[in-house]
Amino acid sequence: MTESASLPASTAAWVASVLGPLQAVRDTSHVRTNSQVWEVTGRTGRHFVKVSPEPVFHTRETRAYREAVPRLGYANALALKDSSAQLLALIVTAVDGEPLTSGTAPARRRVAHEQAGGLLRLLHQALPNHAAQAEATSTVEATVTGLERRIAAAGDHLSGAEADMLRRIVHTLPGLGPLPAGFLHGDFWERNMLWNGRRCALIDYERSTPGPLVADFVKLATAVWPDHPELRTAMFAGYGRPLSDIEQRALVAFTAADAAGALSYGPRHGDSHVTARGRRAVERLAREGRR
Structure with missing residues (x-):
């Protein structure tokens, strides 16, 4: 051997x-x-x-x-x-393919995202809404209650005004009501989409759990879609439906929580990519008038 x-x-x-x-x-x-x-x-x-x-x-x-x-x-x-x-x-x-990257040809990247959206819809439907609602509610509660810990851990990487902005956004989550729920991938982004030139396959399910469906789109919303809105369009074309108004608002709130988490994790672990993702998300939320 x-x-x-x-x-x-x-x-x-x-x-x-x-x-x-x-x-x-x-x-x-x-x-x-x-x-x-x-x-x-x-x-x-x-x-x-x-x-x-x-x-x-x-x-x-x-x-x-x-x-x-x-x-x-x-x-x-x-x-x-x-x-x-x-x-x-x-x-x-094993399946054939390599993880998608920003260097993947644009046309192929769009096709891969559309296929990934279709696969994600199938995964989400593996658990019916009613069977995942309790976990979805727990996810919302944990996101809200865990925010202060993330803000404290971010330290100087968040200003006081930015921390207050994130608090206001995240604390809107409980008032949105029940969110569509199902079986989440949990780590849904390009690193876990394998592309062989014709077909997309999803890998890495260690963070899979029942929860609010919209939570699976957070990493793409923070790291990819701001620069490539065409990939968001492709994703939801494959997914088969757009996000509802409530899910759109929830995505903003989950994005705010993720930004705090990224700025607490990235600097402590020397992960410049995670740190940059959190910083860009905070700055984008501020530009969009989320203050």
């Missing part, structure tokens, strides 16, 4: 018991320190092995692969081969 970065011994033994002897192992983890993903190749072909950093992420991702992801159809998502709660590990099939 060739190795560029070995699997932990216990994980390797489990993977071999499921897939048979491995011929090659390649580390495909993200740059962040808690990412552990390997591409493995053997007699049964190519698979990916993922070890979650915490039990909650493993539980969420396993549930997503068992209950929701199969709705997306063959080749539009990875399929679960096996899962080990003891090792916090899972084995999934």
Whole structure:
């Protein structure tokens, strides 16, 4: 077996018991320190092995692969081969493609976003609205109650006036009433959209959970749509419906909370991309008169 970065011994033994002897192992983890993903190749072909950093992420991702992801159809998502709660590990099939980036050709990027919108709609519908409403309400409550902690952690990266603006926006959430709910992807942005030139596939479900559907659009709304409104149009063309007026207002509120979170997380972890996302969101909210 060739190795560029070995699997932990216990994980390797489990993977071999499921897939048979491995011929090659390649580390495909993200740059962040808690990412552990390997591409493995053997007699049964190519698979990916993922070890979650915490039990909650493993539980969420396993549930997503068992209950929701199969709705997306063959080749539009990875399929679960096996899962080990003891090792916090899972084995999934491989699909062709590379993550979308700003460098993807504009026409292809639009098609990919439209396809991703259709896949997201299928994922959202994996859990009916009534079955996800309690979690959606909890998400709203947690967003509001957690805001002060995020603002405090952001420190000097938020001015007093900016912090007050975010408070006013986020505190509108409870008054909007029940939001459409379902099964969320939880980390829906271009890094988790694989494009092979013809077809989009969604990956990475460790943050999947029932909740308000509009929450899945926050990262695109803060990091992509301001510069590329055509991708928002493509996304909702694929999704099959626009956001309702209430969801539009909720998206602004979730965006404000996300901005505070980005400015608390990014500087502390040296993540310039997250920090820039939070700063741009705050400045855009101020320009739009959200003060």
